[in-house]
Amino acid sequence: MPTTAARPFDARTDETLRSLDESGQYKRLHTLESPMDASVQMRGYGEVLCFCSNNYLGLANEPRVVEAGIEGLRRYGAGTASVRFICGTFSPHEQLERTIAQYMGTESSYTFVSCWNASEAIFPTFCEAGDYILSDELNHACIIDSIRLTSVIKKGVKKGVFKHSDLASARAKLEAARSDPDVTGQLWLVTDGVFSMEGDIADLPGLRRLCNEFGAMLVVDDSHAHGVMGQTGRGTHEHYNMCPGAPGFDAANGTVDYFTGTLGKGLGGGAGGFIAGPKRGTELIIQRGRPTLFSNALPVTVACSANEAIRILMDEPQRVQRLRDNVASARAKIAASGFDVLESPTAILPIIVGDTAKAISMSQRLLELGVFVIGFGYPVVPEGTARLRIQMSAAHTEEHIERLVGALKKL
Numbered sequence: 001m002p003t004t005a006a007r008p009f010d011a012r013t014d015e016t017l018r019s020l021d022e023s024g025q026y027k028r029l030h031t032l033e034s035p036m037d038a039s040v041q042m043r044g045y046g047e048v049l050c051f052c053s054n055n056y057l058g059l060a061n062e063p064r065v066v067e068a069g070i071e072g073l074r075r076y077g078a079g080t081a082s083v084r085f086i087c088g089t090f091s092p093h094e095q096l097e098r099t100i101a102q103y104m105g106t107e108s109s110y111t112f113v114s115c116w117n118a119s120e121a122i123f124p125t126f127c128e129a130g131d132y133i134l135s136d137e138l139n140h141a142c143i144i145d146s147i148r149l150t151s152v153i154k155k156g157v158k159k160g161v162f163k164h165s166d167l168a169s170a171r172a173k174l175e176a177a178r179s180d181p182d183v184t185g186q187l188w189l190v191t192d193g194v195f196s197m198e199g200d201i202a203d204l205p206g207l208r209r210l211c212n213e214f215g216a217m218l219v220v221d222d223s224h225a226h227g228v229m230g231q232t233g234r235g236t237h238e239h240y241n242m243c244p245g246a247p248g249f250d251a252a253n254g255t256v257d258y259f260t261g262t263l264g265k266g267l268g269g270g271a272g273g274f275i276a277g278p279k280r281g282t283e284l285i286i287q288r289g290r291p292t293l294f295s296n297a298l299p300v301t302v303a304c305s306a307n308e309a310i311r312i313l314m315d316e317p318q319r320v321q322r323l324r325d326n327v328a329s330a331r332a333k334i335a336a337s338g339f340d341v342l343e344s345p346t347a348i349l350p351i352i353v354g355d356t357a358k359a360i361s362m363s364q365r366l367l368e369l370g371v372f373v374i375g376f377g378y379p380v381v382p383e384g385t386a387r388l389r390i391q392m393s394a395a396h397t398e399e400h401i402e403r404l405v406g407a408l409k410k411l
């Protein structure tokens, strides 16, 4: 009689799910039955105001962005049915990559199905044995995983983490790396431009100077800054006058070596990611990057929508100004109603409430009041710093902001 060997997966997974539920960390998905916009239809709740999407410029449901996707679908069909290097490069990909390079002020860009994929491509492709990658401790999960993957794929790549936005800590790590006999190659320093949980920004001029001193390459994931930071919404580098081609560029500040970014937030909100920077890097990605050699290209429809979204952003910088006005208004009104909102120039407004259970119940109560704001607690943020995270959009009106603040006051 054949015996059946034990299979541990089922029991252990049931136990994990049960303990998540018990500790109040179980995520229940909210289903929307309308496009992403300032106000959305949520199953079970009806119309609610949305203050937790990354639809910073309100482009996700902008008619020209939708129309560009439809036109792309008509002309090019559903998808590429191929990776880029075989037969999956369509003219909208080239067009989008030219547009991104123009927007970012870089020599070139190359797209992926997500920024997660772009991140997963960059370090394992760029790094070689003897290199050292230094990362801010609050960097996005895709950067952390990319660095971990690099040290597996390219044996002999070393890594370090510096204290959040702390130049002295970064310097100490670079000095230690320089005197490590195993570190004989390129030094890399990587940071988010805008940090998603705090809504704060990296000190790019300070990091640039530090990188110059050590001959390190500066890589910035600016996903939360596209359409938000800088006078014309080009990103954190524009905020610091480090964006070639943008108003106010000051060559003395230097610039960023390579960017990663997403097309799934302010730049249309569809999907997709990119690497932007000098051509030698994007060429190396085309030759050697595993997520593009072995995985399909961005769907053409999505490329067409993203291209239109970026064109609108470049043609209509007043959208960025409207977002900035909304952020200023919401920040002032929330503070005036007695809440403790973290100061920053971004469109992310975290209100610290302390306790995780409190953040979750406040978020639930807000939803019942018709306002969709997400609550984050431990382990996503440190114990005792649970928060409501409000995200503003250019699509919000003053009336929406009044309703948000009214609901907060009721809490």
Ligand SMILES: *Cc1c(COP(=O)(O)O)cnc(C)c1O
Binding pocket: 113, 114, 115, 116, 117, 140, 142, 192, 196, 221, 222, 223, 224, 261, 262, 263, 264, 265, 271, 272, 273
């Ligand atoms: C949202 C985000 C990503 C993920 O982007 P996708 O295109 O959805 O994969 C990557 N990095 C940062 C910093 C982000 O905020």
